[in-house]
Amino acid sequence: xxxxxxxxxxxxxxxxxxxxxxxxxxxxxxxxxxxxxxxxxxxxxxxxxxxxxxxxxxxxxxxxxxxxxxxxxxxxxxxxxxxxxxxxxxxxxxxxxxxxxxxxxxxxxxxxxxxxxxxxxxxxxxxxxxxxxx
Amino acid sequence: xxxxxxxxxxxxxxxxxxxxxxxxxxxxxxxxxxxxxxxxxxxxxxxxxxxxxxxxxxxxxxxxxxxxxxxxxxxxxxxxxxxxxxxxxxxxxxxxxxxxxxxxxxxxxxxxxxxxxxxxxxxxxxxxxxxxxxxxxxxxxxxxxxxxxxxx
Numbered sequence: 001x002x003x004x005x006x007x008x009x010x011x012x013x014x015x016x017x018x019x020x021x022x023x024x025x026x027x028x029x030x031x032x033x034x035x036x037x038x039x040x041x042x043x044x045x046x047x048x049x050x051x052x053x054x055x056x057x058x059x060x061x062x063x064x065x066x067x068x069x070x071x072x073x074x075x076x077x078x079x080x081x082x083x084x085x086x087x088x089x090x091x092x093x094x095x096x097x098x099x100x101x102x103x104x105x106x107x108x109x110x111x112x113x114x115x116x117x118x119x120x121x122x123x124x125x126x127x128x129x130x131x132x133x134x
Numbered sequence: 135x136x137x138x139x140x141x142x143x144x145x146x147x148x149x150x151x152x153x154x155x156x157x158x159x160x161x162x163x164x165x166x167x168x169x170x171x172x173x174x175x176x177x178x179x180x181x182x183x184x185x186x187x188x189x190x191x192x193x194x195x196x197x198x199x200x201x202x203x204x205x206x207x208x209x210x211x212x213x214x215x216x217x218x219x220x221x222x223x224x225x226x227x228x229x230x231x232x233x234x235x236x237x238x239x240x241x242x243x244x245x246x247x248x249x250x251x252x253x254x255x256x257x258x259x260x261x262x263x264x265x266x267x268x269x270x271x272x273x274x275x276x277x278x279x280x281x282x283x284x285x286x
Contacts, residue, residue, distance in 0.1 A: 021183050021218045028167045028175055065213070094217050116160045116221050119167070 011126075012036040016046045016062035016074065017092075022115070026061065026092075029122050043069030047077060054084050059129055063115075064093035064100065072104060079108040088129050092117055140274035147267045156260055160223030177268050183222045184261055190215040191257065194250065208246065209238045227256045 013035045015026045023039040030037045038057075040046050043066060050057060060078065062071040071091050078084045091104045094115040101112045110129065113121050151157045168175040194211045201207055216231035218224075230253045237245040 019214065019217055019221070020186050021179060021221045024179050024182055025164065025167070025221055028172060028179075031171075032167055032169065094220055115217065116163070116223075118163055 010034050010036050011058040012038065012056055013059045013061060014046060014049055014057045015039045016041075016043060016060065016066070016071065018042060018063065018066045022063065022092075026117065029117065029119055030061075030126075032119070033123055033126060035126065042066060043071070043074035043077075046074055050078070050084055050087075054087070057087055059088050059090065059126070061090040061092065064091050064104070065095070072100075072107065075104060075107050075109055090125060138274060140270055144267065144270045144274050147263070147270060151263055151267065156224070156226050156263060158223045158225040160220065162223070164222055177271075179222060180264055180268070183218055183224070186218055187215060187227075187257060190218070191254065198247065198250065203241070203243055205238045205241050205243075205246075209235055212238065224260055227253065227260060230256055 013030050015023065015030065015037055017023045017026060017039070018041050020041075023041065027037045027039050038049060040049060043062070046060065046062065050060075060074075062074055064071040071093075075089050075091065078087060078089055085108075088110040089108065090111045090113060091109050092113045092115050093100065096114050104112050111125055113125070148157075152161075164179055165176050172178075190211055194208060194215070197204065197207050197211060212231055212234050216228055216235070219228035219231055230249060234246060234249040234253065237249050
């Protein structure tokens, strides 16, 4: 008999990235680890999904540099919302900027991944977060 | 396991893409994601990349014509392109993007033009080489795509 906690449905991850190539890669990375994934191309769209289905989103992974609303701004909006603030938010960026990373972590980001994101980054991250999702 | 000629050819094409610096490790990461559930994933992502990069390069070219010396606009577009290159392991293109951004930072318009021409050339060559690679892969059959030939 397994002693690990089995979730009834795979966790649902909301992936936010303005790059179509990165959305394809992130979503495949997550799906190959058996997560359900919704991808959107902007912070604005992410907030729309969250307002409709926030209860059903177990993690948000977002690019930092996006036009109009940055990943940082999205992070702030999520953490300022009573309904959404418990959802873990992970930032991704191709720029390895310690001040940027620090600011995001201070704002409540779970982790900051440097792009290109690899399978090992995500599996390490998700297995750590999964234990806190129940 | 005996590898057919086509499989050997595909492996050889891939090896030369790596040896000549066109591709880096990130391309392998993309290939590792391919499986029975997504048997054409690599080719699909590469196809998205070329659609996307062609569009971005057109934008940059237009920006260089219509917004001369608007270095920050050029840079923003180039940053996006660099990100895409990085995501699929298009190493030479990525390096040229970095070079462009440095030259852009120096506000050297002519240097940017030259760098952009290099980038267009790299883009064309990479596309051609990857198209050949995928063509041989398709002919070689599904078994070979995730296989690592002995000795590599």
